Amino acid sequence: MNIQLADPIKNYFEISNGTDPVRLKHCFNANAVVLDEGGTYQGHTAIAAWFCDTRQKYAFSAKPLSATTQQQHEIVTAEVSGNFPGSPIELSYTFLLQDGKIQSLKIA
Template identity: 30%
Template sequence: MSMNLPTPIARYIEANARLDIDGMLKPFLRDAVFIDNGKRFTGEAAIRQLFEEEVIPVKAIFTPDTVRDEGGDVVVEGPAHGDFPGSPLRFTYRFTLANGAIKMLETTV
């Protein structure tokens, strides 16, 4: 990946490109929060279920093209491609990191 992303974010995006659920989960803290267009998923089991039900079936792969620091969060933007209506859609991913891992991820279209 040519962008200079913090390691946990780069690992998440690389695993997403392979549609690897275990790899996508690995950079998250066990009690992390994932907010997907307003729906909140807390903890590893809930985030896994989100990936299993809403990411993998439609082969949603996020390809970032911009990154910036915003108030201590890392904001990454880019298109997501997959087998879903409107693909590709442009997403904003807001990552909050703690202890070398993803503490929170909020995605919006």
């Protein structure tokens, strides 16, 4: 199934399945926020640190399965596989885009 994703979201998934956190700053606005596992990470430095910690902890990969739009948010359901109990699982990625980049991302 071919899922249509906005470029910043498509790029996020391509980068998140790799190991280069430096490229993440091209997806996110400078003051962007990521909410994941009860933590809040704001700005390029914090988001890159979150990415590195999460990659090291879970060695995950995410495959988008579906995408919908609700109000101003793009919601992507992805199958996430990695080094954690119950793998693979489906997670919801809720993106808010602003000025062609990700302003916020909530993973639940």
